[in-house]
Amino acid sequence: MAISTKNVQRKILGNTDVLAAFGIVGIVIMMVIPVPTTVMDILIALNITGSVLILMLAVFTKDPLEFSVLPALLLTMTLFRLALNISTARLILLDADAGDIIQQFGLFVIRDNAVVGFIVFCILVIVQFIVITKGAERVSEVAARFTLDAMPGKQMSIDADLNAGMITDEQARTRRRAIQQEADFYGSMDGASKFVKGDAIAAIIILFINIIGGLITGVVMKGNSITEALHIYTILTIGDGLVTQIPALLISTATGLVVTRAASEANFGEELAKQLFRIPKALYLTASVLVVLAVLGLPRFPMFLLAALSAGAGYYLQKNTTATAEQETAAAKATEIEEIKKPENVMNVLHVDCMELEIGYALIPLVDAGQGGDILDRIVLIRRQVANELGFIVPVVRVRDNMNLKPNQYLIKIKGAEVASGELLADHYMSISSGIEDDSIPGTPTKEPAFGLDAKWINASYREQAEMSGYTVVDAPTVLATHLTEVIKSHAYEILNRQDVKKLVDHIKEQAPAVVEELIPDLLSLSQVHKVLSNLLRERVSIKDLATVLEALADNSALTKDIDRLTEHVRQALSRQIVQPLLDEQKKLKVLTLDPVIEQMILDHLKPSDYGAYVNLDPQVIQKLIQVIAVQVEKIMLKGHSPIILCAPVVRINLKRMMERQLPHIVFLSYNELVPGIEVEALGMVVMNNES
Known part of the structure; x- marks a missing residue:
């Protein structure tokens, strides 16, 4: 049965990790096992191809993080070149033949002149080792240091933008991840650059070993004359050095290009053209200098040619810039008119920040x-x-x-x-x-x-x-x-909205899916849960233990749908959390109690409504009650106690709402919220006289 090309491609791409592992193992094996010259030609061509590809990717990369695999790739290519050097050295010393590519490369580049080839090789190594690799290493080192130093400031900037509403939580996470990756990248490049430097040193050492070893092999073991042996092995050695050092030079150049792209927004070619040819006046002045140099005696043809090209480029750029500016102005005006006409702009005005x-x-x-x-x-x-x-x-x-x-x-x-x-x-x-x-x-x-x-x-x-x-x-x-x-x-009870509740419920659903699925929407709607949570926050009761809140609602929602009653049931479930912060140093709960006559009066005047029950008392009676409670509370506060009033569950929430405008700092607890084992001490009782 024939396998389709797409299936083969999918299988290969799906196993790139295995191929990479085998490739690295194969590179190590090359250092030990002899490689035939035909295979060596293929591997050398592969090295050149990979180096050119890396350089092209570096030229067209906009952001260094787009090529984040470069440090590891740099190590792999360095290891590959060393393996090639060892394999070709073995072939040169054993057979005086390292394949057609090295032979032709040596003859083509150095033209059968060992001295010229040696000088060219030394120049290539010096350029790579001292100029490019050393510079790239220093840039990586400085970039890594400054990136790490700037991380706290960048993190604070992200937090500030997030807090100001300029970015979303997801965008903030993405930017933080990019900062961490940037620091890791430059740190890795700092270390990876040292591999290239070590590779250049190894190339020089291998060059001398091959030449000396070739002379010994040719003269002692094969009976060649010193001149003949020097000619054969020197050309092969230098050809081998050149065929590995040129790809190494390409990769070093690619490394330098990537680590120096600090604030790039386009690839290297686009930025080069955009920034070099952006000021017509600079091109005109360049043309003038070239004309002056030609008049002073330099060769006129190249000087006048380049002067004409510079002046022509300046004229074209100036004309094109003017036309572009006019087009952009017209387009901006048209866009502004269109934006004004769009109904979305009116909708943006209607947005209200929470x-x-x-x-x-x-x-x-x-x-x-x-x-x-x-x-x-x-x-x-x-x-x-x-x-x-x-x-x-x-x-x-x-x-x-x-x-x-x-x-x-x-x-x-x-x-x-x-x-x-x-x-x-x-x-x-x-x-x-x-x-x-x-x-x-x-x-x-x-x-x-x-x-x-x-x-x-x-x-x-x-x-x-x-x-x-x-x-x-x-x-x-x-x-x-x-x-x-x-x-x-x-x-907090005003700030919490329906969408926030939805997010909280979705979050808790990952940990306790059973209670959420049981409660919403079969027993209570999301809006009813929202109202209960708002009631809790109104009295500064934490809803952090949302699983317990939802379980209490699920247990009691079949009995009642009244929001106030459900709130009291939830408070009872959270009683330990509510009472614990109210205990004094002796772990006692010191409270004021409420006269049963007052409790009964409030119960007798409870009236149901579409918005919940309310107390239908005479305003003068309510004011008198507020005054009595205020006097009692002031007495216990002067003694250093917190103002806590203990009353019946049904009375508690209604009494709290009566008092919260004028006495918002009083805590109202119900008897159902008393945790077993907690010692309660009554500091007094709120009593109204008969005149009220």
């Missing part, structure tokens, strides 16, 4: 890495911190300057709406009071934006004095980063 940080012009140095600003790097760390603490990926925070703001002002926006703002003095420090004021430290009074603490902006010269006086001293970038972190945590 998170934005707008800054006044005086705060630009905090963002500009060139001026030492590290806000973009801090935002990357904030996103990582929030992901670790709350369990979801904060979207890219787009940072932009706004000339309409005050110079020192900044705004934090979520979905286009301002949620927080503040003012910074970029060259000052904020000293936050610990309760003891030191009037000897001058400064501008202010409020710490994240938590509203009393503070003042002080000059850098007073920083040490403020720290010794008990103030907490932070720089402006830290103030901004802290405020941004607090805003993200406080509004």
